[in-house]
Amino acid sequence: MKDLISVNQINRQIFEDIFHFFKEYKNRYKNGETKISDLRGYSVLLPFFEESTRTRTSFELAGKIMGADTINISGSSSSIKKGETLYDTIKTLEAMQSDFIVIRHSMAGAAHIVAKEVKSHVINAGDGAHEHPSQALLDAFTILEHKGKIEGLKIAIIGDILHSRVARSDMKLLKMLGAEITVCGPQTMLPRHMEVFDVDYVTTNIDDALKDKDVAIFLRIQLERQKKVFFSTLNEYSIKYGLNQKRIDLLKEDAVIMHPGPVNRGVEMQSELVYGERSLILEQVENGLFTRMAIYRFLIEQ
Amino acid sequence: MKDLISVNQINRQIFEDIFHFFKEYKNRYKNGETKISDLRGYSVLLPFFEESTRTRTSFELAGKIMGADTINISGSSSSIKKGETLYDTIKTLEAMQSDFIVIRHSMAGAAHIVAKEVKSHVINAGDGAHEHPSQALLDAFTILEHKGKIEGLKIAIIGDILHSRVARSDMKLLKMLGAEITVCGPQTMLPRHMEVFDVDYVTTNIDDALKDKDVAIFLRIQLERQKKVFFSTLNEYSIKYGLNQKRIDLLKEDAVIMHPGPVNRGVEMQSELVYGERSLILEQVENGLFTRMAIYRFLIEQ
Amino acid sequence: MKDLISVNQINRQIFEDIFHFFKEYKNRYKNGETKISDLRGYSVLLPFFEESTRTRTSFELAGKIMGADTINISGSSSSIKKGETLYDTIKTLEAMQSDFIVIRHSMAGAAHIVAKEVKSHVINAGDGAHEHPSQALLDAFTILEHKGKIEGLKIAIIGDILHSRVARSDMKLLKMLGAEITVCGPQTMLPRHMEVFDVDYVTTNIDDALKDKDVAIFLRIQLERQKKVFFSTLNEYSIKYGLNQKRIDLLKEDAVIMHPGPVNRGVEMQSELVYGERSLILEQVENGLFTRMAIYRFLIEQ
Secondary structure, three states: OOOEOOHHHOOHHHHHHHHHHHHHHHHHHHOOOOOOOOOOOOEEEEEEOOOOOHHHHHHHHHHHHOOOEEEEEEHHHOHHHHOOOHHHHHHHHHHOOOOEEEEEEOOOOHHHHHHOOOOOEEEEEEEOOOEOHHHHHHHHHHHHHHHOOOOOOEEEEEOOOOOOHHHHHHHHHHHHOOOEEEEEOOHHHOOOOHHHHOOOEEEOOHHHHHOOOOEEEEOOOOHHHOOHHHHHHHHHHHHHHOEOHHHHOOOOOOOEEEOOOOOOEOOOEOHHHOOOOOEOHHHHHHHHHHHHHHHHHHHHHO | OOOEOOHHHOOHHHHHHHHHHHHHHHHHHHOOOOOOOOOOOOEEEEEEOOOOOHHHHHHHHHHHHOOOEEEEEEHHHOHHHHOOOHHHHHHHHHHOOOOEEEEEEOOOOHHHHHHOOOOOEEEEEEEOOOEOHHHHHHHHHHHHHHHOOOOOOEEEEEOOOOOOHHHHHHHHHHHHOOOEEEEEOOHHHOOOOHHHHOOOEEEOOHHHHHOOOOEEEEOOOOHHHOOHHHHHHHHHHHHHHOEOHHHHOOOOOOOEEEOOOOOOEOOOEOHHHOOOOOEOHHHHHHHHHHHHHHHHHHHHHO | OOOEOOHHHOOHHHHHHHHHHHHHHHHHHHOOOOOOOOOOOOEEEEEEOOOOOHHHHHHHHHHHHOOOEEEEEEHHHOHHHHOOOHHHHHHHHHHOOOOEEEEEEOOOOHHHHHHOOOOOEEEEEEEOOOEOHHHHHHHHHHHHHHHOOOOOOEEEEEOOOOOOHHHHHHHHHHHHOOOEEEEEOOHHHOOOOHHHHOOOEEEOOHHHHHOOOOEEEEOOOOHHHOOHHHHHHHHHHHHHHOEOHHHHOOOOOOOEEEOOOOOOEOOOEOHHHOOOOOEOHHHHHHHHHHHHHHHHHHHHHO
């Protein structure tokens, strides 16, 4: 396993192996070992063709903490503007002796296509509405830390299921790990053919979706990708699908609430709930750092 | 003192402590110790929501020289564009285990607001027209190196007093250190209520302002923030408030000239004076590097 | 020799010295020594006023591998937007104790002008249509690795000769090293006064140009700098000056094909030839990394 492109690559053994590294790095870091040399002499190149703060920063900082040389390459300040193909950009980065290429691209399948063509380890940091495997891993690790298991948990995923790479990766990984998955959103944001996604329940009713769940994962409404006409119905979305205190009470008593961020406050959830006592949102960010460290380590140990 | 947000936090003891570190680092660097490990294992995250060359580069390089892992986050290539609140951005950076958050933002008070909410050390690298404390420190250190003291010096600050964060921070810090402060600019750029700023003299006449001063600090006319109508009077500004050789002769014989940069040549001063024998402008830049190193060190020693 | 501004500075001895370091670094890196401390305690500042992926990444990564602290400064996010002069920007970087300033600028002569004014080592990473000396060195080293010599080789350079800094630097360096240079392109892209460029042959006929050559260097058509009207003749350019299999057969049997990248596939050459068996394009990129390491080393040893 040279690359991490899709959660489809992750079986239970691989999940356990990466989780093992995750726990090791988190433990070492929390015990004051904030500089590590496991990637000393490695280079991490980060071509990001879409904007990002948390994912790019997390991968970059994880590399730096481990001693790697990291290089940012943004879509806007690069040869991309000169019309270079993605393939040529990545071949060029490989020729610069890149050990890791962490790529974000608007096109589904982009990371997969380039991974086959280079010897560098390629990590998919998001390819269009397709996959975001490091997010799914950090979500699963965060749940595991809180619940002690994933097998048998009842998990609801709420929002724009169809167009979300987070939803797609979370559903597949958590299902593989034995969770019962309920997806919920407006009709226009739901999969038509449930069997494609292999989830357990699909509903347009959020109250049904949240009832007796252990975990509720809210997805970001990607306002920046929507047409302006959508904005007139934001308030309606908030009323129909946004989290409020009453809806929290539908969950199990010890349920946790997650969101990949950034949250649209007042849309996906009421503002005061974002960092409320049930929320794991900041833990997700923190675990993202150690998850990325674990992914780097796992890939070089193969 | 977890954060450096305002020069109001700096009393004489704190000023001496930071100056002590400043001299130590400058001395070590000048003696060839150009790589230091005092921040090894620390992370410095630099969210800059306004453009900057010298301040950002200075903080970034200072961190790197000291062995920190540094991460740039620009307002244009980040989640900010996705509408994330400043508060959420900073909480996210904290969750990534940031030791330092060096923030520049167009809103007065931005750094103060976030500092209260995070455990990371927050350094204000400029918040709107409000404060720029590291600039005030480097200005004071530069004066101190040349004059041996600040107490009793006669210092003129010339330009857009009202809208300048450098003016605001310089006035307060230098006044606290015992200087006599004269401010000078066009009527529209002067404080109406002198007592708010606690300066000694206010004048619209530059010749009065410069007469017998030890130090003259010229402020940048922020052309990029002005409407186009302002440009027609640039020449007039230069004639009325720009530094020329005749005006230098009004200063004390051993007076020094400063400017936070970048200079609008021919506006705030005649081009040939920018790096003239009285000018400390490049020393300010150099001292900026060691000042930022000293600030990092001071904050972790608290 | 404090700076590398032009290939005019490079005589045979200097060429051999830099090549010596190039081979040393390439050899050490290939033997697993991927982290070196030769630039530990040095700072490399990279003000790039024009966009770049490969050149900037190559210089930045080369610096990092050698242990330097590197800082990117882009024309768009810096004081340049505030109207600062190039001279003041560079004086400011020098005042920050920069050891190296690697500059790309749209103005011919920019690097030369600033190099005289600062103590930092200045490296010209491309100044308008003027010079790109590190590209010429990596091209020459790549040829030398494959052919064992440059003296006496027949080299064709194809494309927009007049406006290409790569062409200008390649021609001069390879000619100095004893190659026979043929340049070829549309009449409007050719030098009027051949003696200025000191090349051996000038032709508008690509078949004449390629015949019996050891090396063919294709230049990038800079579509992004052209007006839209040019696009209607792209296909014509491809037919008249693009490389195809038939034209490859005109070259010597063991000839090699080069391009500074990024290639406009289907314009300068047929897509399937870009990484074909004769192509050294990816080797050029790889050698670029070790060439930049060698340049840094050469300049600090002076």
